[in-house]
Amino acid sequence: MGTAETLRWMSFRIPQLDCHDEILLIQQLLSDCPGIVQLECDVLQRRIDIRFQPGQATGDELVDRLSRAGMTALPWQELDQQDVESFWQLHGRAVMTLCSGVLLLIAALSHLVASMDKGLVGFSLEAPSGAAVILLAGSILAAFVHVVPRALTSIRHLRADMNLLMLIAVLGAIAIEQWLEGAMVGFLFSLALWIEQRATERARESIKGLMQQTPRMARSVERPGADARELPVQRIEIGQRIEVWPGEQIPMDGVVMSGATYVDQAAITGESMPLAIGVGDQVYAGTLNVNSSIQVEVTHKSDDTTLARTLRLVEQAQTRRAPIQRWVEVFASRYTPLVMGLAVAVMLLPPLILPIVQLPGVSLDRIWDTWFYRGLVVLVISCPCALVISTPVAVVAGITTAVRRGVLVKGGEFLEAMANVRAIAFDKTGTLTVGTPLIEQLVPIGETNSRDLLSLAAALEVASIHPLAEAIRSHASSEEVEYSAATDCTVHHGEGVTGSVAGEPAWIGKPSWAAEQAELSDDVQQTVEGVAAAGLTTLVVGRGVQPIGVIGIADPIRPETDQVMAELRQHGVGQLLMLTGDGDAVAKSIADQAGLESYKAGLMPNEKADEVAQLKDGKGTVVMVGDGVNDSPAMARATVGISMASIGSQHAIATSDIALMSDDLGRIPWLIDHARRTLRVIRQNTTLAIMLKLLCLAATIAGFCSLWIAIAADTGATLLVTSNSLRLFSR
Numbered sequence: 001m002g003t004a005e006t007l008r009w010m011s012f013r014i015p016q017l018d019c020h021d022e023i024l025l026i027q028q029l030l031s032d033c034p035g036i037v038q039l040e041c042d043v044l045q046r047r048i049d050i051r052f053q054p055g056q057a058t059g060d061e062l063v064d065r066l067s068r069a070g071m072t073a074l075p076w077q078e079l080d081q082q083d084v085e086s087f088w089q090l091h092g093r094a095v096m097t098l099c100s101g102v103l104l105l106i107a108a109l110s111h112l113v114a115s116m117d118k119g120l121v122g123f124s125l126e127a128p129s130g131a132a133v134i135l136l137a138g139s140i141l142a143a144f145v146h147v148v149p150r151a152l153t154s155i156r157h158l159r160a161d162m163n164l165l166m167l168i169a170v171l172g173a174i175a176i177e178q179w180l181e182g183a184m185v186g187f188l189f190s191l192a193l194w195i196e197q198r199a200t201e202r203a204r205e206s207i208k209g210l211m212q213q214t215p216r217m218a219r220s221v222e223r224p225g226a227d228a229r230e231l232p233v234q235r236i237e238i239g240q241r242i243e244v245w246p247g248e249q250i251p252m253d254g255v256v257m258s259g260a261t262y263v264d265q266a267a268i269t270g271e272s273m274p275l276a277i278g279v280g281d282q283v284y285a286g287t288l289n290v291n292s293s294i295q296v297e298v299t300h301k302s303d304d305t306t307l308a309r310t311l312r313l314v315e316q317a318q319t320r321r322a323p324i325q326r327w328v329e330v331f332a333s334r335y336t337p338l339v340m341g342l343a344v345a346v347m348l349l350p351p352l353i354l355p356i357v358q359l360p361g362v363s364l365d366r367i368w369d370t371w372f373y374r375g376l377v378v379l380v381i382s383c384p385c386a387l388v389i390s391t392p393v394a395v396v397a398g399i400t401t402a403v404r405r406g407v408l409v410k411g412g413e414f415l416e417a418m419a420n421v422r423a424i425a426f427d428k429t430g431t432l433t434v435g436t437p438l439i440e441q442l443v444p445i446g447e448t449n450s451r452d453l454l455s456l457a458a459a460l461e462v463a464s465i466h467p468l469a470e471a472i473r474s475h476a477s478s479e480e481v482e483y484s485a486a487t488d489c490t491v492h493h494g495e496g497v498t499g500s501v502a503g504e505p506a507w508i509g510k511p512s513w514a515a516e517q518a519e520l521s522d523d524v525q526q527t528v529e530g531v532a533a534a535g536l537t538t539l540v541v542g543r544g545v546q547p548i549g550v551i552g553i554a555d556p557i558r559p560e561t562d563q564v565m566a567e568l569r570q571h572g573v574g575q576l577l578m579l580t581g582d583g584d585a586v587a588k589s590i591a592d593q594a595g596l597e598s599y600k601a602g603l604m605p606n607e608k609a610d611e612v613a614q615l616k617d618g619k620g621t622v623v624m625v626g627d628g629v630n631d632s633p634a635m636a637r638a639t640v641g642i643s644m645a646s647i648g649s650q651h652a653i654a655t656s657d658i659a660l661m662s663d664d665l666g667r668i669p670w671l672i673d674h675a676r677r678t679l680r681v682i683r684q685n686t687t688l689a690i691m692l693k694l695l696c697l698a699a700t701i702a703g704f705c706s707l708w709i710a711i712a713a714d715t716g717a718t719l720l721v722t723s724n725s726l727r728l729f730s731r
């Protein structure tokens with residue numbers, strides 16, 4: 001087996017992928033194919049992702065294997081997602097279901113009229129006339145055009161799936177000349193499949209709908225002053241200039257080169273708050289240019305924009321199934337064969353046993369027919385359709401609704417985990433605080449002056465992306481202090497930076513770490529304590545073994561923080577805690593302002609992770625909220641890592657399980673509510689589906705349930721659970 005780097009992913013669209021049954025089939029088909037390491041299937045996208053060893057398997061071979069089972073595998077990248085499906089693929093089932101229903105209705109009416117002519121009221125058990133039989137046969141055929149090929153595939157692979165079950169049930173009904181019931185089963189099953197297809201499509205479209213927020217054309221400006229020319233976004237290269245008029249959506253990611261305007265980023269952050277944008281600012285595809293024309297230099301190709309990457313993560317989210325989803329799948333895969341066995345038992349055992357035991361009051365008249373029929377009903381009941389479809393639709397509805405609110409959830413499992421949060425640990429800088437710190441104090445030591453101090457600090461901080469580093473660099477720029485990047489820099493995560501400035505070793509970092517770089521005299525210690533006592537993050541700067549100054553940086557707390565903490569407590573989150581690498585004095589002041597009962601200060605990134613690991617023993621979900629700077633190990637260790645990611649921070653988005661694109665802590669309580677809502681819907685659906693099955697099963701054995709009632713119950717359940725799931729979209 002190769003290392004992670006040598007393995008490759010390949011994605012296909014499988015138009016025939018509709019149900020969990022087909023996933024099992026694909027798994028079976030590919031199970032003995034050498035070189036395949038991992039297989040992810042996503043019914044909603046009709047997509048499979050295969051991870052394989054390039055030398056041992058080829059794309060052609062995989063396509064070949066799948067086509068032998070009647071599946072077309074289209075390479076995902078080559079698809080224009082808009083129009084891969086023909087009219088027939090999209091609406092064939094609806095048309096045939098309608099045909100089947102109309103034929104059934106005509107046949108039923110004519111049968112009724114015929115019965116009334118004979119003086120009988122309602123349906124009689126006698127066989128319908130020749131003409132009615134032809135109509136009913138037509139109805140069955142129409143209902144089963146889409147089912148038969150799949151049922152045949154299942155026979156070839158010796159698998160019991162619902163297509164096969166229904167085919168057997170209908171053939172059985174025909175065998176005992178119950179044409180009317182057979183046609184009803186056919187029609188209602190086809191209707192259930194169509195409802196299911198509609199729901200899946202709705203979910204699929206909601207994801208596509210997010211993507212369609214970006215325009216397909218951009219106005220390209222060849223050279224300054226020239227007129228703009230409309231081009232498809234795919235043809236625009238990095239570095240090219242485009243023009244965006246007021247009221248238009250920005251088609252690509254880029255940097256503003258001329259003009260100033262307000263931009264509404266609701267498409268990505270879910271928050272419609274116009275942001276002032278000027279020359280040099282980054283703008284994102286999908287956001288709205290509110291009030292005046294701007295020119296933008298494109299920084300990313302159209303398939304690599306922030307929105308496109310985010311949506312790819314949403315698409316992939318469905319492959320990370322929620323535990324409850326897996327439970328339903330396992331349940332369904334055991335339930336079906338079990339009930340099939342029961343069906344056979346119902347057909348055979350009573351006719352064999354009842355004549356021997358001779359119970360009083362039990363008639364032995366037509367005993368084989370009666371129990372064969374009841375067996376067929378059990379067969380119909382064994383179809384787990386409603387059960388299997390409801391969960392993925394609910395999960396997708398949950399995830400896309402969250403994305404619309406600017407919360408990127410990377411998998412059903414994280415959504416489910418959020419319903420059950422026990423403890424949340426917060427990083428300080430950039431998470432509880434605004435994360436754009438400001439320099440409050442510059443205290444030079446000895447012969448240094450504050451400009452030299454700032455220059456040296458900024459030179460070192462070029463190497464770091466820490467918010468503190470950015471604060472120092474931008475302070476230097478605004479004070480017009482010159483600096484050139486230090487060389488040989490090492491970023492000591494959670495501690496500071498070392499490097500070489502003008503040929504001399506230099507360093508900047510937190511006091512406890514600085515004490516290892518140089519001896520800090522009592523004077524210096526006192527300065528440090530003074531700055532820290534003011535509630536400021538304190539950094540010591542030094543050259544060689546000589547401290548040259550102390551910098552005090554303020555990072556105000558986010559205004560919404562204490563409100564959010566109160567809400568989280570109301571939501572039953574038992575433990576709220578702050579983890580920080582910063583000093584104790586600052587930590588205490590921030591924790592107090594945030595209303596947090598406990599905090600741990602002076603932690604290295606791996607110690608933050610250890611703290612999270614400790615929280616984890618016990619029940620319930622442990623969440624780590626951070627900004628991706630020095631807290632990724634802790635986020636990875638938590639059950640769920642949430643990043644405060646303003647749109648631009650791809651790193652934070654990449655390293656977390658859930659990203660708050662709007663950079664708003666208030667979304668966490670909302671998310672907990674939302675996750676609970678989603679889970680509640682799933683539980684309602686599974687309970688309803690299972691109860692209904694049990695009820696039908698009992699009724700059948702008691703002899704009260706007919707074929708058409710069983711299938712109508714299943715179709716009704718499918719309708720109920722899918723609409724229940726789709727309700728989540730309206731949140």
Ligand code: ADP
Nearest residue numbers: 428429464466494495496509510580581582630
């Ligand atoms: P937090 O837990 O508050 O997010 P970090 O773990 O990111 O803090 O960093 C802890 C401490 O390490 C900071 O408060 C700072 O003193 C020091 N530090 C980290 N990175 C840098 C840097 N690039 N320059 C200077 N000091 C740094």
Ligand code: MG
Nearest residue numbers: 427429629630
């Ligand atoms: Mg941090």
